[in-house]
Amino acid sequence: MGSIATSGHAVDLAKLEPVFDKYKDMANGSLIPVLQGAQDAYGFLPIAALQAIAKRLNVPISQIYGVVTFYAQFRLVPRGKHVIRSCQGTACHVRNSARILESLKTVLGVAPGDTTEDLKFTLETVACIGCCSLAPVMMIDTDAHGRLRPDRVPKILDSYSN
Amino acid sequence: MTKTVSITIDNQTVTVPAGVTVWGAARKLGIHIPTLCHHFDVKPYSGCRVCVVEVQGGRALTAACSHPVTDGLVVFTNSPKVREARRLVVELLLANHPHDCLTCDRNQTCELQKLALDLGVKEIRFEKSKPTWEIDDTSPSLVRDPNKCILCGRCVRFCADKQTCAVYTFANRGFSSIVTPAFGKGLGEVHCTLCGQCSSICPVGAITVKDDTAAVIAAIDDPEKIVIVQTAPSVRVALGEMFGDAPGSVVTGKMVAGLKRLGFDRVLDTNFTADVTIMEEATEFTHRLNAGKDIPMITSCSPGWINFMEMFYPDLIHHHSTCKSPQQIFGALVKTYYAQKENLDPSKIVSVSIMPCTAKKYECTRPEMNASGYQDVDYVLTTRELGRLLKSYGVSFNDLAPLPYDPVMGVGTGAGTIFGNTGGVMEAALRTAYEVVTKKTLPAIEFTAIRGMGGLREAEIDLDGSKIKVAIAHGLGNARMVMESIKAGNPRGWHFIEVMACPGGCISGGGQPIATDINYRAKRIAGLYDDDRHLSLRKSHENPEVQQLYTEFLKEPCGHLSHKLLHTTIHNAHADLL
Numbered sequence: 097m098g099s100i101a102t103s104g105h106a107v108d109l110a111k112l113e114p115v116f117d118k119y120k121d122m123a124n125g126s127l128i129p130v131l132q133g134a135q136d137a138y139g140f141l142p143i144a145a146l147q148a149i150a151k152r153l154n155v156p157i158s159q160i161y162g163v164v165t166f167y168a169q170f171r172l173v174p175r176g177k178h179v180i181r182s183c184q185g186t187a188c189h190v191r192n193s194a195r196i197l198e199s200l201k202t203v204l205g206v207a208p209g210d211t212t213e214d215l216k217f218t219l220e221t222v223a224c225i226g227c228c229s230l231a232p233v234m235m236i237d238t239d240a241h242g243r244l245r246p247d248r249v250p251k252i253l254d255s256y257s258n
Numbered sequence: 259m260t261k262t263v264s265i266t267i268d269n270q271t272v273t274v275p276a277g278v279t280v281w282g283a284a285r286k287l288g289i290h291i292p293t294l295c296h297h298f299d300v301k302p303y304s305g306c307r308v309c310v311v312e313v314q315g316g317r318a319l320t321a322a323c324s325h326p327v328t329d330g331l332v333v334f335t336n337s338p339k340v341r342e343a344r345r346l347v348v349e350l351l352l353a354n355h356p357h358d359c360l361t362c363d364r365n366q367t368c369e370l371q372k373l374a375l376d377l378g379v380k381e382i383r384f385e386k387s388k389p390t391w392e393i394d395d396t397s398p399s400l401v402r403d404p405n406k407c408i409l410c411g412r413c414v415r416f417c418a419d420k421q422t423c424a425v426y427t428f429a430n431r432g433f434s435s436i437v438t439p440a441f442g443k444g445l446g447e448v449h450c451t452l453c454g455q456c457s458s459i460c461p462v463g464a465i466t467v468k469d470d471t472a473a474v475i476a477a478i479d480d481p482e483k484i485v486i487v488q489t490a491p492s493v494r495v496a497l498g499e500m501f502g503d504a505p506g507s508v509v510t511g512k513m514v515a516g517l518k519r520l521g522f523d524r525v526l527d528t529n530f531t532a533d534v535t536i537m538e539e540a541t542e543f544t545h546r547l548n549a550g551k552d553i554p555m556i557t558s559c560s561p562g563w564i565n566f567m568e569m570f571y572p573d574l575i576h577h578h579s580t581c582k583s584p585q586q587i588f589g590a591l592v593k594t595y596y597a598q599k600e601n602l603d604p605s606k607i608v609s610v611s612i613m614p615c616t617a618k619k620y621e622c623t624r625p626e627m628n629a630s631g632y633q634d635v636d637y638v639l640t641t642r643e644l645g646r647l648l649k650s651y652g653v654s655f656n657d658l659a660p661l662p663y664d665p666v667m668g669v670g671t672g673a674g675t676i677f678g679n680t681g682g683v684m685e686a687a688l689r690t691a692y693e694v695v696t697k698k699t700l701p702a703i704e705f706t707a708i709r710g711m712g713g714l715r716e717a718e719i720d721l722d723g724s725k726i727k728v729a730i731a732h733g734l735g736n737a738r739m740v741m742e743s744i745k746a747g748n749p750r751g752w753h754f755i756e757v758m759a760c761p762g763g764c765i766s767g768g769g770q771p772i773a774t775d776i777n778y779r780a781k782r783i784a785g786l787y788d789d790d791r792h793l794s795l796r797k798s799h800e801n802p803e804v805q806q807l808y809t810e811f812l813k814e815p816c817g818h819l820s821h822k823l824l825h826t827t828i829h830n831a832h833a834d835l836l
């Protein structure tokens with residue numbers, strides 16, 4: 097897991113109100129839906145939001161942390177504006193996807209699972225995205241980029257720079 | 259009438275109340291089913307699978323700790339299948355457990371070690387698959403080594419259910435699972451009251467108490483230093499357990515002799531300052547009662563409780579007695595009054611306390627605890643640390659001839675002794691308050707109405723016409739109920755409340771010997787009441803050394819010098835914690 101964003105920028109807790117409101121009639125068991133709603137609102141789960149949830153739902157913060165780290169769907173670190181999924185499937189592997197990933201790591205300066213400091217890109221690896229004919233391939237958000245060469249990576253990333 | 263059911267365990271039939279578990283029913287038959295995650299202080303969890311048994315007609319082995327009995331149930335606790343499964347579970351646990359038993363804090367008190375021995379695990383066929391974790395030593399009192407953790411969750415349950423602090427959680431999943439405070443923070447970075455109950459209930463060496471013995475040994479070995487030690491009330495009814503005595507055996511004299519053998523220059527009694535605490539607190543209470551201000555007043559001897567109050571109820575801090583704890587009163591007096599009387603240079607005094615408590619290690623380092631001009635108490639050793647120190651010095655504890663405490667601050671009354679158990683501080687205060695307020699002799703010295711193990715007990719005491727409503731809470735869950743009631747406007751009309759952070763009081767503090775007896779709390783408490791009963795002085799204000807302290811030095815309870823040395827301000831020192 098990457099480092100946990102402690103404060104950085106202020107968290108707008110007002111974004112939680114509609115989430116609380118939606119599940120206010122659930123006597124128990126609203127924690128997971130509330131966490132999902134919070135993640136939708138912030139893109140990840142900031143500590144300040146989790147503390148507010150702990151207080152409102154009267155659930156210990158430690159327990160919330162347990163839930164958040166148990167389920168792969170929850171993120172404690174912000175994701176970038178664009179998510180890059182570098183394919184490491186068999187077809188991509190034999191077409192040297194390792195070099196593509198190396199290039200991504202060098203250009204972005206982050207390891208898989210991490211996000212660039214300017215919060216533009218999150219780098220992830222994926223086992224197969226089902227475009228083996230385009231190998232080696234990566235996806236940025238919903239766009240597939242195939243028949244990659246390491247030297248093309250910077251230019252592709254540039255086209256997402258805003 | 260309670261419904262009963264009849265079940266057969268290992269071909270023996272037993273009738274038990276419905277609702278008990280197979281584990282509990284087996285105990286009645288004298289059948290010991292081994293457990294790791296299960297503990298009598300917490301709810302069943304069925305996590306470790308060590309207690310599995312075979313239920314006739316059942317699909318698979320089942321956890322005895324949580325399986326409820328049903329009429330006609332037939333159980334085998336020791337079939338070949340059960341034995342094999344148990345051994346396998348332990349073998350798998352050992353595969354991921356460091357094999358440094360010889361140097362582990364819990365060597366010989368480790369339940370995993372004992373289990374491996376009992377079950378005859380001779381080889382470990384598996385390789386370690388868990389990640390290596392950093393040791394957490396951010397807490398002033400406790401050390402967490404997640405590498406030794408077997409994920410039994412006893413600490414998680416005790417902290418959440420009994421203490422209502424929920425410091426720990428299970429985080430992550432699979433091999434990455436870990437018991438940790440939220441966000442992987444250190445114990446010193448979260449709202450941990452330092453009660454240390456987790457270190458007592460941990461079956462292995464994953465949560466241990468910070469060891470300060472080396473610093474104390476260095477002080478003793480320094481010829482320049484005068485090392486003065488105080489011993490808390492409840493140490494005397496528990497230390498013997500580390501040398502084979504039954505829980506509750508009173509070993510005061512041997513303990514004093516043992517401390518002299520270790521080379522302490524003076525051995526004095528925290529019971530003396532417990533008596534001083536009563537003089538101050540009883541006076542403070544009558545002042546508050548007369549002024550109608552800050553009632554109810556709550557006792558302040560338990561530093562785990564102080565931390566809890568500061569962390570969770572900072573708005574109600576003014577209800578606290580401003581009195582320091584007996585440990586800190588001792589520290590403030592030993593480097594002033596005692597130093598003057600004994601003609602000692604306070605800068606050369608090293609003040610050590612032997613405590614049942616892990617939070618005391620933090621309390622003595624609080625910046626305001628230097629009323630003498632020095633750190634009032636330099637080092638705190640727990641009962642466990644003292645026991646180990648005695649063993650390492652080759653002191654044959656059981657053969658020691660008892661010795662008395664040294665004079666000046668060495669006399670304690672029965673009222674001081676019972677400070678170590680739930681209800682004791684209240685009873686001690688009432689013994690003095692009654693006689694001071696009414697100027698009459700107590701008709702019956704033992705306030706049996708406030709004794710017992712109920713988590714939250716109430717009584718109405720007649721102070722010669724004026725009725726005082728008292729409450730006693732032990733364990734932080736009960737303390738929370740008290741605080742919620744005060745927050746709601748004190749509908750019960752309490753005037754005086756005693757709170758101790760640990761269930762049962764100091765006798766089961768986080769630094770006490772690891773308990774092996776299910777009734778250890780009751781037995782240690784009985785030991786303290788027994789000690790009280792056999793003392794000729796049983797009221798704090800009758801302590802001649804306390805009277806001397808007031809005549810020669812302090813002049814009067816809650817006077818100018820008392821306020822300077824013996825009282826403090828309680829404030830939220832934990833605001834930056836998560």
